[in-house]
Amino acid sequence: MKRYSLVLVILCSAWFMSCNKDDDGIITGKDVVSLMDGSIIINNHPNVKITLLDVFPEGKSTTDFSIKSKSTSNKSTAADEPVNGLRGHDYRFKLVAEMSTLKVDGVEVQATHVKISDDGYAFVSYNERGEPHRGGVVVYKFTIHEGTLEKVKVDVVAVSSMLLRRAELSSLDYYNGKIYMTGASSESKLGYNFRKDGGNYAFFMVMELNPDKTFKPIDPEAVIKLTSFQGTAIRALNDKVYITTGDGTNNTKGGLYIYDANDYSMINFISQSPSGKNIEHARSVDVDDNYIYLMQANHARASKYDLNGNIVGEIYNAPNEAMQRDAKTEILAWDKYLFVAENESGLRMLFKDGSGINDMLAAPNSLSDDWDDENEVTNSVSLNSDLKKNSKGETVQSNLLLLANGERGVYWYDIMTDDDGKDWIISSSENSILYGTGSANFITSKGNIVFVADGLGGLKVLYIGFNSGDTDEPITEGCNDFMPYLFNGRGTGVLLPERLSVFSSAAHPIIKTLFSEPSDVPDYIEIINSTDLYISYMSEGADYHNCLGYFVIPASVPNTIEEEFKYYNETVKPNMVTTVGRRNILKDEYIIFKNVADVKRGGPLKAPNTYRIGNRKYNSGDRIVLFMVPEGWKSQNNNVEVLFTPSGGTSQLFFTHKGLNSLTNVPFDNKFANFKGIGYNTFYSVDCKSMVMFFEDDYLRGSDLDYNDLIFTISDNIDSKDVINFKLPKYRVSSENGTPKIE
Numbered sequence: 121m122k123r124y125s126l127v128l129v130i131l132c133s134a135w136f137m138s139c140n141k142d143d144d145g146i147i148t149g150k151d152v153v154s155l156m157d158g159s160i161i162i163n164n165h166p167n168v169k170i171t172l173l174d175v176f177p178e179g180k181s182t183t184d185f186s187i188k189s190k191s192t193s194n195k196s197t198a199a200d201e202p203v204n205g206l207r208g209h210d211y212r213f214k215l216v217a218e219m220s221t222l223k224v225d226g227v228e229v230q231a232t233h234v235k236i237s238d239d240g241y242a243f244v245s246y247n248e249r250g251e252p253h254r255g256g257v258v259v260y261k262f263t264i265h266e267g268t269l270e271k272v273k274v275d276v277v278a279v280s281s282m283l284l285r286r287a288e289l290s291s292l293d294y295y296n297g298k299i300y301m302t303g304a305s306s307e308s309k310l311g312y313n314f315r316k317d318g319g320n321y322a323f324f325m326v327m328e329l330n331p332d333k334t335f336k337p338i339d340p341e342a343v344i345k346l347t348s349f350q351g352t353a354i355r356a357l358n359d360k361v362y363i364t365t366g367d368g369t370n371n372t373k374g375g376l377y378i379y380d381a382n383d384y385s386m387i388n389f390i391s392q393s394p395s396g397k398n399i400e401h402a403r404s405v406d407v408d409d410n411y412i413y414l415m416q417a418n419h420a421r422a423s424k425y426d427l428n429g430n431i432v433g434e435i436y437n438a439p440n441e442a443m444q445r446d447a448k449t450e451i452l453a454w455d456k457y458l459f460v461a462e463n464e465s466g467l468r469m470l471f472k473d474g475s476g477i478n479d480m481l482a483a484p485n486s487l488s489d490d491w492d493d494e495n496e497v498t499n500s501v502s503l504n505s506d507l508k509k510n511s512k513g514e515t516v517q518s519n520l521l522l523l524a525n526g527e528r529g530v531y532w533y534d535i536m537t538d539d540d541g542k543d544w545i546i547s548s549s550e551n552s553i554l555y556g557t558g559s560a561n562f563i564t565s566k567g568n569i570v571f572v573a574d575g576l577g578g579l580k581v582l583y584i585g586f587n588s589g590d591t592d593e594p595i596t597e598g599c600n601d602f603m604p605y606l607f608n609g610r611g612t613g614v615l616l617p618e619r620l621s622v623f624s625s626a627a628h629p630i631i632k633t634l635f636s637e638p639s640d641v642p643d644y645i646e647i648i649n650s651t652d653l654y655i656s657y658m659s660e661g662a663d664y665h666n667c668l669g670y671f672v673i674p675a676s677v678p679n680t681i682e683e684e685f686k687y688y689n690e691t692v693k694p695n696m697v698t699t700v701g702r703r704n705i706l707k708d709e710y711i712i713f714k715n716v717a718d719v720k721r722g723g724p725l726k727a728p729n730t731y732r733i734g735n736r737k738y739n740s741g742d743r744i745v746l747f748m749v750p751e752g753w754k755s756q757n758n759n760v761e762v763l764f765t766p767s768g769g770t771s772q773l774f775f776t777h778k779g780l781n782s783l784t785n786v787p788f789d790n791k792f793a794n795f796k797g798i799g800y801n802t803f804y805s806v807d808c809k810s811m812v813m814f815f816e817d818d819y820l821r822g823s824d825l826d827y828n829d830l831i832f833t834i835s836d837n838i839d840s841k842d843v844i845n846f847k848l849p850k851y852r853v854s855s856e857n858g859t860p861k862i863e
Contacts, residue, residue: 153337159309161283164334168278179550179756207721208534208546210755212587216274219579224254231573233291236566247288255288269585280334295356302351322346342384348374353404364402375399388429406453415451435474441465448499463497479545484528500524504565510586524563529554549665550756589715594729598656599808605860607828621825643777644743651836651845656730662829666716667752667760675741681779706760715753747775750817806854810835
């Protein structure tokens, strides 16, 4: 759901009459203070139901939700397709706490807004949908017990609560030891007079806190009436308070208020937009050091004012883009951009100077036939540029974009800059959680902590971790002298240029030779003399987060396809996975690289790092079969999922062994039947004295067939000696003055 008055989240708090537990499970006592004849109830030792957790919610890719990234150049990309070589960090979110909805007079009220302070507190506002108005505020303290991502713990406690029996809150901010709130009230004690004010319930209120963030047990410092039916957003900064109000009744108007944050005198009320029309449907406000940014809904509009409220200009006006009139919708000013959550119209990343759209996202699932335009919408946006800890406990800086997408849950992206200085919204393979748990209507983040107001699903606290699918520490660096002629863009002499099929008439003559006869391509690495094996990562050009794995067919198994298939089917396959629910999770002992992604694209691999394959020597006659699992790595759960049922899609395991591919019914597009199910190829590099292997991750469907999605070398030593302990491929390639040739 996305109404501001509907908005989310959870906890149980205090009452004010006795020292007993009432039917709502709320404990009262000496710390409960009644203010303004019972209109406000303060409890500085509230009994709030908080559940501390240590789980990784199931993650989904936005491709599962039919969401796509778009830019003003009309470019459309799949969720995990790198844009100009960029790929987002792979974040992993741990659910560390959740709190149930707050009850006021026995009625559930849901969280609407959260403000996180620099010193580890979160201030949460609540409201009830519709009338009568009920709401409140709860102050939480969170403490992070540092450690690796798997071990980190977060404690959350309720410090103080305030119940409003005839008022609800849409938004709040914390500034200089005070909480600034706005919403709606039908309580005469808070200044509302029905006969005089009609349906204009909006108000602005200030409560002062003690140093420990408990409420001072005194009446509000200020309660100020505003025009319109609802105060929709509030921001306190640099000794000023900025408030938006929605539409009013009886000829009153919504608009933008500016108040002094110290004496609460009104500095200005702005009711005119840059177009000269009345400000209607004002939904959100944000402020930077120079300007105020105002968002209007129904239809989407954004305007800019100076800090005193003087009109500067219009940033955006899109009559065909909707923001629901009564919905929770938010804007965020960051760097040179303004992020606008437009409900069913998704997200816009606007230039603050009004020069247009930099990038955009469709609302989740809006490109599919079963889209629910009431509930699967973009309500709130948060941008976290703070230093954060990665999965190893190291400090990392990133620009993490978080979206609350209603019943579709929480999505995340990176803002990344390409070589031309263009900023993009970049996704990773799995970037959605909390789907189906409630309705994510508000999200905010600081450091490694995220608060999500999740409707009836409660208030949730997440811990942000970075997860690249870490590999072991490399042993040394391998030789990569062949790389300039193998894969380096589209230069002259390059054997595997990006997005040029190796079966194209334009393919390099050496590549045509390598792919001319499938039987020339070995099915495995065949050991001649007992030896260690080493793999040196060189490059990846994949759109997927692939896994590279292996298994060994021992010398005791006869060298026939029938016997090798029997060994795989009866001995390897039953033991290579752990079954979790309906998912087959690949065991670590079968994995070489869990996530085949370069550090330049958020992964764990850096060329030309070298690793040992397995913790063992291989015996004469052993055959090492390699396999790839396209899009197998699932970052949120840090595992590799394998499909054994032929699908032709992602997570479908395929082998270097052509016979196994055939017998396990791995499908491939008959248009490319001339390559006979070859998912990789190889040659011996004379320059590096190593076996070079290169894979196509999408050969099952035959997308580009450029075979540069993973490039690595295999050797039996780390001293650059000639490889003599395993059987070499048929073709030897060397270079002469930088030009490759087959010897």
